[in-house]
Amino acid sequence: MFIVNAPVEKNIELDNQIYLLKVHCPEIAGKINPGEFLNIRVSEGIHPLLRRPFSVCDVEGDYFYIMFNIYGEGTKILSQKHGGDTIDVLGPLGRGFDLKGDFETAIIVAGGLGAAPFPYLIRMFGEKKEIFCFVGGKTHKDVILHGMKNISIATDDGSLGYKGNVIQLLTENLKLIKSEKAKIFACGPNAMLRALKSFAIKNNLNCEASTECAMACGFGICMGCPVESAKEPDKYFLVCKDGPVFNIADINL
Amino acid sequence: MFIVNAPVEKNIELDNQIYLLKVHCPEIAGKINPGEFLNIRVSEGIHPLLRRPFSVCDVEGDYFYIMFNIYGEGTKILSQKHGGDTIDVLGPLGRGFDLKGDFETAIIVAGGLGAAPFPYLIRMFGEKKEIFCFVGGKTHKDVILHGMKNISIATDDGSLGYKGNVIQLLTENLKLIKSEKAKIFACGPNAMLRALKSFAIKNNLNCEASTECAMACGFGICMGCPVESAKEPDKYFLVCKDGPVFNIADINL
Amino acid sequence: MKTDLSVQVGPLKLKNPILLASGTVGYGNEISGFIDLNKIGGIVTKSLSLKPRKGNPPQRIVETPAGMLNAIGLQNVGVEEFLKQKIPFLKKFDTKIICNIAASTIEEYVECTKILTEEEKIDAFEINVSCPNVKEGGLQFGNNVKAVGKITGKVKAAASKPVIIKLSPNVSYISEFAKVVKEEGGDAVSAINTLVGTSFNIFTRKPKLHNINGGLSGPAIKPVALAKVLEIHRNVDIPVIGVGGIMDWKDVIEFMIAGASAVQLGTVNFIDPSASCKILKDIEDYCCKAGVEKISSMTGSYII
Amino acid sequence: MKTDLSVQVGPLKLKNPILLASGTVGYGNEISGFIDLNKIGGIVTKSLSLKPRKGNPPQRIVETPAGMLNAIGLQNVGVEEFLKQKIPFLKKFDTKIICNIAASTIEEYVECTKILTEEEKIDAFEINVSCPNVKEGGLQFGNNVKAVGKITGKVKAAASKPVIIKLSPNVSYISEFAKVVKEEGGDAVSAINTLVGTSFNIFTRKPKLHNINGGLSGPAIKPVALAKVLEIHRNVDIPVIGVGGIMDWKDVIEFMIAGASAVQLGTVNFIDPSASCKILKDIEDYCCKAGVEKISSMTGSYII
């Protein structure tokens, strides 16, 4: 883990107010894995007080990217950063996706900004794995395709692709996936992850999901980010330390 | 009184980290008088929370100037403003200098940043009055001559001009001032104003001084800025409303 | 659809839930240069005492993280001068006038009430119990349940108008105080007054405030104020006026959800003197969008 | 000139006045990746209870203006697990270990103390009395002078090490609590624990915290914490550990001037995990410049 005051290379605005912040940070770019995250201090002052957690979106050499939208005050400040500014980054943090293991096909399921961690994951798979991306959003505006491959799209209002949620789309398209050895990598709203969990269990597919939770520290000292263990319901995991990526069977969403 | 989100024209750095902020604000520039002040919100957010009061330093057409140094967080933020930024200005506020009245000679006494209100005052006098400026500072670094005229300088360490404080300098030079009809206009640290008060009384010279006090509102609603009345010591004036400029005989410093 | 913004605070009907907090708008004159007072639900005056008070020497104000400390020392013109000099100005406006009273003895509270209750422009009283009780060696009335009960009963008996007790947050269980106010016939409570705080200049080692301690206000205290409002609403059946750290319309809604029938804006007036009218407009816009028919339906609408 | 940074907190000698506050550094492991624990005056552990505690469901954390609310629910590994799993790691460091204890009955406080006092790596106890007393229907021990006195006496009797009582700020006169701690033989007090606060999501109308109320910490509460430390120092002859909103070296000096013999850093650890060592260095630099020979001379050095 490092605390780095890292220079912003540039701030790219994709369509629909989605931002890609490119940051020069060899220490972290060299170490971080897909699904791990960074805890970013958006202002030097005391407001906003806490850091803001962001998944690593991609890595190119000495640079990492994060992807975000303007959600509140912190992301607003981040959206105004440009080349030359510096940001205070804490990372790499947490447990990312497990790229090893015995699977040939990676099924990527992303809901809205849940797309954020996948460009890096897909880059790491390269040609080694067959990849199917199922991308969902409320409307076409919420569908983020950046860095995706072999894409199927679902929107709740049908304004783009399949009309319905991404899990329904996945269910209907599962037959397309020939391989016996497929694994799901997911990130998105809790409702989606809940539906995905039962889907994965029903079809006994191995499934890892990146989860979210309000955080203070991001590295295990505040106990602020619990997620209940499925096997021992009297126990909580910490999203920031034991996650944010969990085998979806291990947690109660 | 106006609340204006006014565009910064430019931020000029004089020597020794003294800044001149030029702001385009016809409403206020057209109304404000020497010695009056502005209460400026340096950040949109809640930190720093309170506005910061600054004397009007000068006015040119639709522009006003403020002069400041980096004292704490608020002035630091102000020092980083540049052309194109906007600042939230509340003003004109308070009671300024009385330019009318029966005097031929204006004796200006400024200690350190007490120089701030005088460029505008001197501009308004133009050729109508004979002007003597007595400018003091701890060292030559603290002597601000911007907009001054016919200057005598005093520094505590003697690194520039007379060695001693500006009131001693004034005392020694009083003889130079021939006119029977002289009035003192002063701004500076309380210690200076106290010495000046006894000097003015001894030489029965009419003397107006611009005072400072911690402020919240700047326009009379918080009761935060008292200065004791000399005539009725059971009564406080409000620096922001009854001042900041007072006849020095009227207040207990 | 137009939202009905009017609210009822016990017997007191307000055209909208926005009040200007005591001590943060003086007697209304200066702020009237920035807002139309006719639009506001009401004004709470600076605390008035029987005789004029000089107040504390400077420094009276200290900025703190997301807040400020004040130690004004209840500087005010006194009851008489208020009636003579300030009421005539306030008469010009169609808004509720709530007269805030401060005193150092229970008798003084009663005395002030008797004099002021004659003035028909005054619509209600807010009793500031965060004052030192001289007979109790300067211990605050507001930290003593018995004293607050006694003040409520006696002031109520002397008043021909609604009586609101403004509670101190510097207690363990504020609902005990709201309870005694209700028992003694008080019509409503305001929560909260400022938290006790201080600050030092580390180089001079002196307190920044001449009075040493001051009252903490501003956004910093909002979570505390919300918890106090909620505690009262869940435990005592008495109208609550929410005060503490309100900066925008969202804060107002948050206080109402937590149990406030109306709210007061304080520190925000110093930062943006026109805040109250802006907030009022934003609330109207939000209620329209959200389809809120009566804003009073927000009060205590928390889902717990 | 080199400043002597060591301080004495009653019987407890610290190499410097910087402690890491309970619940903000777990049991030291994670933070040791950012700072050299050997440099720090001491670590206060997360509150330990007799049995492990699961803690509250999410959401446990809410950001507020210049502060944060937490409702962790005292999640901890329990006394046994602590001794087995955590102490071995802490043994590696030359720094004071202060064991913070939380309980729901006086008996549980005593029981925990008896077990932990056997471990020689533990240098002192800090008793968290801001816990609901199950026998008193969940009323907080910390708001009841008698209860705090009783806990102090019984824990002190069971402990072979210094006992520090961590006081709740949610009371009218904290010095009354410090007084009873002294009378019952307590060695020092920590002031303050968090202020009670809450926050609502105005769109769902639900509290943001699953627990509804949480503890307010961070810069927002610093003026309150300073006033509490000052109140204790002026009224009771007992060492005070200052806690609340410390972000930099200036805040540390301010707390010491107000009467603190040592300080604890809490929320700042989340924002900058290396803050404690930075602050330590800044304090050393300042003391050198200012010609301070012993930092302990700062304690209670206010000029009032």
Ligand SMILES: Cc1cc2nc3c(=O)[nH]c(=O)nc-3n(C[C@H](O)[C@H](O)[C@H](O)COP(=O)(O)OP(=O)(O)OC[C@H]3O[C@@H](n4cnc5c(N)ncnc54)[C@H](O)[C@@H]3O)c2cc1C
């Ligand atoms: C492990 C992890 C990875 C994330 N990755 C991304 C990403 O790649 N792109 C992206 O846009 N967003 C991501 N988020 C969410 C992102 O952190 C929040 O959107 C961000 O904190 C919003 O900050 P704000 O100041 O704009 O919003 P505000 O609402 O002003 O502030 C957010 C506050 O809400 C709290 N909060 C409450 N619920 C949550 C929650 N479920 N998640 C996060 N914070 C919460 C935060 O602690 C913070 O204090 C991630 C969150 C986590 C936990």
Ligand SMILES: Cc1cc2nc3c(=O)[nH]c(=O)nc-3n(C[C@H](O)[C@H](O)[C@H](O)COP(=O)(O)OP(=O)(O)OC[C@H]3O[C@@H](n4cnc5c(N)ncnc54)[C@H](O)[C@@H]3O)c2cc1C
């Ligand atoms: C009527 C008036 C006119 C002024 N004119 C000028 C000017 O022309 N140029 C200039 O450089 N400065 C001027 N000042 C002083 C200026 O307001 C402060 O230097 C400024 O507030 C510092 O802000 P900061 O955030 O940098 O410092 P910080 O110390 O971070 O914050 C200043 C805080 O200290 C408080 N404070 C305490 N004592 C005082 C005091 N005596 N004066 C002001 N604030 C105080 C303020 O309320 C504010 O909250 C004037 C002050 C007043 C009252």
Ligand SMILES: Cc1cc2nc3c(=O)[nH]c(=O)nc-3n(C[C@H](O)[C@H](O)[C@H](O)COP(=O)(O)O)c2cc1C
């Ligand atoms: C400068 C100042 C003066 C105040 N004077 C009074 C007063 O005279 N009487 C009173 O009951 N409350 C007084 N208050 C408290 C406010 O009415 C209000 O309860 C408190 O400031 C919290 O609200 P806020 O955070 O919105 O400011 C004062 C507050 C401030 C900041």
Ligand SMILES: Cc1cc2nc3c(=O)[nH]c(=O)nc-3n(C[C@H](O)[C@H](O)[C@H](O)COP(=O)(O)O)c2cc1C
């Ligand atoms: C997330 C969190 C958890 C805490 N847990 C405990 C605890 O278990 N026991 C305790 O006595 N204090 C606990 N505290 C209180 C802190 O020790 C400290 O008293 C308080 O946060 C004020 O200091 P600060 O403003 O520097 O954070 C906790 C504080 C926070 C923010």
Ligand code: FES
């Ligand atoms: S965010 Fe602090 S423990 Fe997870």
Ligand code: FES
């Ligand atoms: S600053 Fe508010 S009254 Fe003067």
